[in-house]
Amino acid sequence: MQHILINLNIISKIKPNDKIYMNSDNYMSIEQDSAFQGIFRFIFNNSRTKNLNNLNYFYTSVYNCIDDTINSKYLLLCNDNHNCDIENENFVNIYNNLIELNHYLKLSLIGLENLKKTYISDVVTISKLDIIINDAETYIKKIQKKIDYINDLKKNIV
Numbered sequence: 001m002q003h004i005l006i007n008l009n010i011i012s013k014i015k016p017n018d019k020i021y022m023n024s025d026n027y028m029s030i031e032q033d034s035a036f037q038g039i040f041r042f043i044f045n046n047s048r049t050k051n052l053n054n055l056n057y058f059y060t061s062v063y064n065c066i067d068d069t070i071n072s073k074y075l076l077l078c079n080d081n082h083n084c085d086i087e088n089e090n091f092v093n094i095y096n097n098l099i100e101l102n103h104y105l106k107l108s109l110i111g112l113e114n115l116k117k118t119y120i121s122d123v124v125t126i127s128k129l130d131i132i133i134n135d136a137e138t139y140i141k142k143i144q145k146k147i148d149y150i151n152d153l154k155k156n157i158v
Helices: 002-012 037-043 048-070 073-079 089-118 123-157
Strands: 019-022 028-031
Touching: 002 028, 002 048, 002 089, 019 048, 019 089, 048 089, 048 123, 073 089, 089 123
Parallel strands: none
Antiparallel strands: 019 028
């Protein structure tokens, strides 16, 4: 999960005119706008299509991680508040992971919006980024709903 949080944090730092690529360690990297950017992207085969596919693949892994976290047996037990052990170490860890995922996923939206500014004249790229953003917003709502539910349970149990 640490890998996902790091990449979401990196994405959050994208500025307008920056471009991204996935490095050999599977971490997102940001290329700042420069005179040689196009040459380097050509030499290292960092095409827009390849990088958007990597971005899609990455966000799919984020959503899978979120689903796994939300469907963790420790959180599922909280669907029946009689079985919810909010002091259980595993529950606390999973709950904290959910909060971190929500936080960094929200932050990543800033970078994705800035990436749209980079490709303002490319309607296909903008459309692909819009889909990623819409999916991320859906997952943010899904996470928040689960967090709110658990917080309500905590109030009733304590």
